[in-house]
Amino acid sequence: MSPAKIRFSLVALVTIVLLSLLFSHWTAxxxxxxxTQITLHRYLVTHLLQINSGQYSAGLWLIGVTFVYGILHAAGPGHGKFIVTTWLTTHQPPRGVALxxxxxxxxxxxxxxxxxVFILAxxxxxxxxxxxLSRWYLEKASALFIAALGVMMMVNAWRSRKTDAAHHHAGCGCGHDHGAVVAPQEGWKAWLAIIIATGVRPCSGALTVLLFASVIxxxxxxxVAVMTMALGTGLALVGLALFVRHFRQRAQQLWLTDSSLTAMRTLRLLRIAGGALLILFAVVLFLTVVPVSANGDYIAAGC
Structure with missing residues (x-):
């Protein structure tokens, strides 16, 4: 095994150990x-009340706290991180698209x-x-959409077996030109589906803050608070995307080659497995949606 493969294997092992430790302390x-979200939410409410009383300097604090809230929200459990990680682990879109x-x-x-808030409240x-109740229906629909995304990934991966067969045929040695074999690429429809699956489910904290602001x-x-929060979350997800994309590229450079038939089949299986994981994740989301509250919702982890 080459030194580069040894270094990569050690990094992968450390990552797996850290993830295992996180999973073992998942409840905590x-x-x-x-x-943490509740504590930051209290600061948000305080700053909104200060702004309402004419202390407009609190607006800067509001923007700062919501930005940090968005970053911490991205670091916590949630569907967006799972979708992005699964997608970039099993696919290799252009760098601009991945970010x-x-x-x-x-x-x-x-x-x-x-x-x-504007339409319903x-x-x-x-x-x-x-x-x-409306939030409950929306989160159920979001879970179904994520499941549909997983099915689409599995179907697209299964259809790519024709490319594997063409690649095998191109290397048959018969001396005929069977044409260049190009692996199928995702299109804008798949990217749009990922954007919708990530964003269609609003964060409970954002809903609570915006509802309170509209009431007062x-x-x-x-x-402003909601979009600053989204900006913080978005930048954190971009950082995650950079890490996952780099990790995948290094793994492919060291262990697989683009022209290898075995590599193409391995990637196809990984994409099918990724789609299956999204479906399983969607089932968990569907079954664990925060129950309807007659007194209104509060901040929920995993939004």
């Missing part, structure tokens, strides 16, 4: 994540929170219990 991590898709997904998540003047009459500041 969830509790810490929820408590822009998770970022746009985060911005869409902020916009979906704004649309949710302000437009239809729904009560808190009705808003909670400073909706614009609530919008």
């Amino acid at each position: 991590f969830l509790a810490w994540s929820l408590q 822009s898709v998770p970022f746009l997904g985060s911005l869409v998540q902020g916009l979906s929170a704004i649309a949710f 302000i437009g239809f003047n729904l009560a808190l219990g009705e808003l909670s 009459g400073i909706t614009r500041w609530g919008i």
Whole structure:
């Protein structure tokens, strides 16, 4: 084994150990994540009240806290990180696409929170219990959409077996030119599906902040807070995308070659496995949606 492969294997082993430790303390991590979000949420409410009382300098603090909130939100458990990691582990989109898709997904998540509040809370003047029920339906639909994304990944990967067969035929040695074999690439439809799957489910914290801001009459500041939060989450996901993409490229350079038939089949199996993981993840999300509350929702971990 080459020194480069040994170094990569050690890094991969350390990463697996760290993830195993995180999984073994998952309950404590969830509790810490929820408590941190609640603490930051209290700061957000305080700054909104200060702005409402004429202390506009609190607006700068509001922007700073919401930005940090967004970063910490990205570091905690959530569907966006799982989708991005699974996608970039099993696919190799252009660098610009790999970075822009998770970022746009985060911005869409902020916009979906704004649309949710403006359409249902302000437009239809729904009560808190009705808003909670609407959120419940939206999160159920989001889980189904993630499952559909997983199915699409599996179907596309299965269809790529024709490319494997063509590659084998091209190397048959018969002396005929069978044409260049090009691995199938994702299109804008797949990228759009990932953006929607990441962003269609609004963050509970963003909903709570925007609802509170609209109640006390400073909706614009609530919008600023939500989009700053989305910006922090988006930049954190871009960092995650850079890491996963680099890790995948190094693994492929060391262990697989683009022209290898075995490599193509291995990548196809990985994409099928990635789609299956998304479906399993969607089932867990569907079954663990935060129950409807007649008194309105509060911040929930994993939003």
